[in-house]
Amino acid sequence: MLDQQRVDQVFHALGDANRRSMLERLSRGPASVSQLAEPMSLTLAAVVQHLQVLEQSGIIRTEKVGRVRTCSLAPQGLRLAERWINERMNLWERRLDRLGDLLAEDTQSEPQPKKHERKKP
Amino acid sequence: MLDQQRVDQVFHALGDANRRSMLERLSRGPASVSQLAEPMSLTLAAVVQHLQVLEQSGIIRTEKVGRVRTCSLAPQGLRLAERWINERMNLWERRLDRLGDLLAEDTQSEPQPKKHERKKP
DNA sequence: CTGTTGGTCAAGCATGGACTTAAGTATAGG
C-alpha cells in the first residue's frame, strides 16, 4: 500500500483533459514534444509541464536524443489506475452477489420479494 | 464521443485522494454521509461537497430517506474510466505487436533497422 | 413543546495548478 502515492499521482495526472488528449495521441505511437504540442491550443512550455506530470506519475516515458525528446506510453502506469478501479468494482460486485445469495436464502422461509427493494415511508 | 464530458468528470473526480478514500469505503458497502465523514479529517460540509462531485460524475448514487442520505457505488461510472484506460492500453499494445511483426520480417532479409535511429554522441 | 441529530446552503479564504511570456541552452545544418 505504499504506492498510494503513485496511485495519487496517476489519477491526478489523468484528471486533466489536455493530458488525456496527449495520452490519446501517444497511444497511437511515440511523438516528440512539438508533435504533441501542435494539435493543442497551448504553448510549448505548457505542454512540457504536462509531460513532466505524466512522466513523474509513470504514465509515460521520455528519452532525449539530440535535441528532440521523444515520448511514449508506459502502460504500467495506466495499469496501476486500472487495477485500483478493478479492485473497487470487484469488491462492490462481490458484495452485491453475497447480498443476493442471502436474500435468496431468506425467500425460502419468508414471502419476501426477490430483489433489493425499499419501501417509501 | 459525446461522453467525453462524462469521462472528464469521472477522472476529475478520481483525481482527489479524499474522494478516492470515500470510494474505498463505499466499495465495502453503502454508508451515510456522517459515516463517510467520521474517519476523515474534514468537516461534514466538505465531505458533502466531495459527494456532490462524485454523484454528478455518476460514480456514486445517493438516496435520502428521512434525514439520512445513504450513498452507494454506481459501478457504471467507474466502468467509464476503466474503458478509457483499456482502450488506450489496447491501442498501444496492439501497436507494439504490429511493430514486433515488422521487425521480425525485416530481420529475415536485412540485418539493419529500418527507421530513423541515432547514436548517442 | 424543546433539544439533538443529520444534513444543507452560502459566503469567503487560501492555496494550488494551468498557462503565459520571456530569456536561456544545446544541437543540427549550412
Add this chain to the structure above:
DNA sequence: CCTATACTTAAGTCCATGCTTGACCAACAG
C-alpha cells in the same frame, strides 16, 4: 561561425478547487 530548431527554465498571473465557518432546516426523541 551563424542561424534556426527544439526544447528548457524561471517568474508571474489568474482562476478553480478544497476547505472552513456559521446560519439554517427537517426529522426524530423525550
